[in-house]
Amino acid sequence: MDMARSEEQQMIIDTVRKFIREEVRPLEADIDPDGSEVSPEDTERLRNMVKDMGMWQMSVPEQYGGPGMDLVTRTMVAEELTQHKAGLYAPAFGAFGEAPPAHLYDATDEQKEKYLYPAIREEKRHFFGLSEPSGGSDPARAIRTRAVRDGDSWVINGGKLWNSGADTADFGIIYVRTDPTKGRQGITAFIVDTDTPGFKVNRLIQVMRVFHTTELSFTDMRVPHSAILGEEGGGFALANDYLARNRIPYAAECLGIAQYAHELAVEWSKQRVTFGEPLASRQSIQWMLVDNEIDLRTSRWIALDAAAKAERGEPFRFESSMAKLLCTEAASRVIDRSMQIYGGLGMSKDMPFERWYREIRIRRIGEGTSEIQRVVMARDLLNVRSGS
Numbered sequence: 001m002d003m004a005r006s007e008e009q010q011m012i013i014d015t016v017r018k019f020i021r022e023e024v025r026p027l028e029a030d031i032d033p034d035g036s037e038v039s040p041e042d043t044e045r046l047r048n049m050v051k052d053m054g055m056w057q058m059s060v061p062e063q064y065g066g067p068g069m070d071l072v073t074r075t076m077v078a079e080e081l082t083q084h085k086a087g088l089y090a091p092a093f094g095a096f097g098e099a100p101p102a103h104l105y106d107a108t109d110e111q112k113e114k115y116l117y118p119a120i121r122e123e124k125r126h127f128f129g130l131s132e133p134s135g136g137s138d139p140a141r142a143i144r145t146r147a148v149r150d151g152d153s154w155v156i157n158g159g160k161l162w163n164s165g166a167d168t169a170d171f172g173i174i175y176v177r178t179d180p181t182k183g184r185q186g187i188t189a190f191i192v193d194t195d196t197p198g199f200k201v202n203r204l205i206q207v208m209r210v211f212h213t214t215e216l217s218f219t220d221m222r223v224p225h226s227a228i229l230g231e232e233g234g235g236f237a238l239a240n241d242y243l244a245r246n247r248i249p250y251a252a253e254c255l256g257i258a259q260y261a262h263e264l265a266v267e268w269s270k271q272r273v274t275f276g277e278p279l280a281s282r283q284s285i286q287w288m289l290v291d292n293e294i295d296l297r298t299s300r301w302i303a304l305d306a307a308a309k310a311e312r313g314e315p316f317r318f319e320s321s322m323a324k325l326l327c328t329e330a331a332s333r334v335i336d337r338s339m340q341i342y343g344g345l346g347m348s349k350d351m352p353f354e355r356w357y358r359e360i361r362i363r364r365i366g367e368g369t370s371e372i373q374r375v376v377m378a379r380d381l382l383n384v385r386s387g388s
């Protein structure tokens, strides 16, 4: 397979790389080591530059006013966007805009008016509600939140867990059991406004790094039948498709901070002298750096392969899971080795490694754990569905 960049892709990468190095990284000199925001003036300036570059909301299709960038190029760009200190937490400080959930493009006209267009204009924020206290790995069985039909509406009771951004969102897509007799075919996706009576953010859950997520409860939350996204009973397939697509850029983002960590480690190994010689002359250090290269190049290739398959309309679930697993784990190893090469300085908040070390850890859990990626791949490989 040819993974060489086209001329246009190379131009896009060069432009984004220059932007990150010359516009984004300098802003980090003065922010807190765990900071994730720059001043409103700088945010506005960065966003205007991105709009001038024609890359604002890059995944939004042309017919909806965006540049409609394909998934392969977006995967390449995702790796560039995170190559700064706050990169994994806040890629380019949000300068490229927050895209709406892709399934809204297939929503009804009424839903598009109410949610898609405002989301594209960034007037409405959303959250993704799949996981529940009873488990996130096996939602087909774990979803206990129940919707019961009542005339032209549905009454929802239950709750969700770990929903990132739900406390500031205007709406969410939640996956709820509408028919307990039908297993995964009994799960339906609903779009719910967060100001619906009965919707409650019970608490914020502080997690590793400067981040929190939420615990939600729904008590007799009444929503119209028109709140169903897609088909009744089609929610599980929608969630799986959403996750399989999302995992690819999610994986590539991890490579960005790992690539940056590796470049810093290469430089440091040449500068730092111990026992009269630079670290770079030691075989043990050389091998760490070579292992970094192997991790970065192999996982990048797998991520691009997954994106190319998805773009061609071929089955890509196996490759998407492999990319998620490999990129998150390889990036964790690269950051760990790079820290080691920096010695004590690698532990300090003067350098970004300790922040990345915490932030990358979450990526082996979020969007499906490493074990669940293996479960998905094993099912495809062996054509079995274990435990069901």
Ligand SMILES: Cc1cc2nc3c(=O)[nH]c(=O)nc-3n(C[C@H](O)[C@H](O)[C@H](O)COP(=O)(O)OP(=O)(O)OC[C@H]3O[C@@H](n4cnc5c(N)ncnc54)[C@H](O)[C@@H]3O)c2cc1C
Pocket: 127, 128, 129, 130, 131, 134, 135, 136, 137, 138, 161, 162, 163, 164, 165, 207, 213, 362, 365, 366, 367, 368, 369, 370, 371, 372, 375
């Ligand atoms: C910071 C953060 C943000 C998140 N954001 C969201 C969000 O926005 N929306 C949302 O819906 N969810 C979100 N999640 C939830 C996340 O997707 C789940 O935490 C994840 O899917 C794992 O589910 P769980 O925590 O219930 O663990 P469990 O499902 O209980 O699994 C526990 C452990 O057992 C392993 N395991 C489970 N089954 C198997 C098996 N068959 N074989 C081998 N090992 C297995 C898992 O890999 C894991 O290590 C977020 C989580 C975090 C930490």
